[in-house]
Amino acid sequence: MMKTYDIIVIGGGPAGLAAGVAAHDAGVDNILIVERDDHLGGILNQCIHNGFGLHTFKEELTGPEYAQRFIDQVLEREIPYVLNTMVVDMSEDKVVTLMSRERGIETVQAKAIILAMGCRERPRGALNIPGYRPAGIYSAGTAQRLVNIEGYMPGKKVVILGSGDIGLIMARRMTFEGAKVQCVAEVMPYSGGLKRNIVQCLDDFDIPLLLSHTVVNIHGKDRLTGVTIAEVDERRRPIPGTETYYDCDTLLLSVGLIPENELSHNSGVQISPVTNGPVVDETMATNHEGVFACGNVLHVHDLVDYVSEEAGTAGRHAAEYVQGKVADKGEAVVLKAVDGVRYTVPATIHVNSMDDKVTVRFRVAGVFKNRYIGVYFNDERKVHRRKQVMAPGEMEQVILRKADLEAFDGLHTITIKVED
């Protein structure tokens, strides 16, 4: 007989931990959290800087402290988990294949699955930078792990390509450890990172941020010796004559995060081409019955607090599903993202089964100043909220109330847009 779990949570990072806790608190205790690293906590373990938890705990914590709060909740509830264990397959009928050094290959049956695998960094190969393949080129997160967990310094003279938050954080981190950070180059005319990180990680240490610049050549054969950086035009093409050589032994890439959805894909979960994450409804349920998703595997977040909140929703509803408490959901209202709004999570809302309110999160496609967020029920405008500034690096949200949706006769579409 195959061992059966009510809920299998794939991933023991912030999303998986919060989902497991919420599912347990909703009355399901036959849970297994599967983590491939040797500790629970996921990427937070290497995010040793502070600024986590302002929303959840009303205090500023470091990543490991934030993770420990949720690890403690898992331990207090005695929620079962396995470490050093990788999920290599999940089938359409929710048979999950686990692989570990200790126990080899195991197959277990789940009644419900919560996808919480997080995301991966976009690698050099995705950027098409010409030049040799010398040592000394790392993704920012890899360097972060080397420095903060393993205690190794990747190099002494650093250039960072991409101004994502991890790149900015690593600029300060490498400076603290005695490295010289030459500059951060960003191909877009604006930074993809949070304002706070630009000021406290770059400005504080006089590290230049070169907007509309990119790396056009990599020098060095065995070890990186330098990079050539050029300015780019509005179509992101390098402008001849603007090339500058920077001496460096290390290049860190902070050029975007991609939800890690190979497992979801193979089991027939519908993936959004915009977020690269599963398409979910208001309960974080995917199109595959009994399969839920939360955290960075669903869409990449700026704040872990929102990951925890979203994971709580997934855990609670996965528990309801296992307990047979899901009423007839009825017709779904479709959420449409247009005019500067790139996507919404969730993508659909069932008015019958929604909680009293649902937080819809989304990102915008560019920098917008003094514009409005518009929310339309069918063709009727319901929300017109002024925003001084919106940028792709900062996630936006609107809250929809069940009472308002119920009161609107014949509601079939909710449209969210950026407008005047």
Added chain:
Amino acid sequence: MEERHLTCIRCPLGCQITVTLDNGEVVNVTGNTCKRGDQYARKEVTDPTRTVTSIVRVNGGDVAMVSVKTKTDVPKDKIFDVLETLTDVVVEAPVHIGDVIVADAAGTGVDIIATKQVNA
């Protein structure tokens, strides 16, 4: 009269704020959109502080390094002095969150404490 230029970090707007100082006294703040920007700018030019986070080596633990932070903010110009006190520090596992790693770091009166649980 001295002018200082800052980017406000209190919200995503990132106002470019100009502070005018006379003998170290703030006489004018411009460029901010709200009151929080004014507060941020005054603090930042007169008493800038930061929480400093780093790592120290652990002996006999289940990870090689333990993450640490200053328990509260320290003056910005003390950041590197604070980091300097950690250079040769090695602690023995187990380490608990909140354990004092360095007391009164660099004369700031602020302790450096562990932020990670390290099991032996």
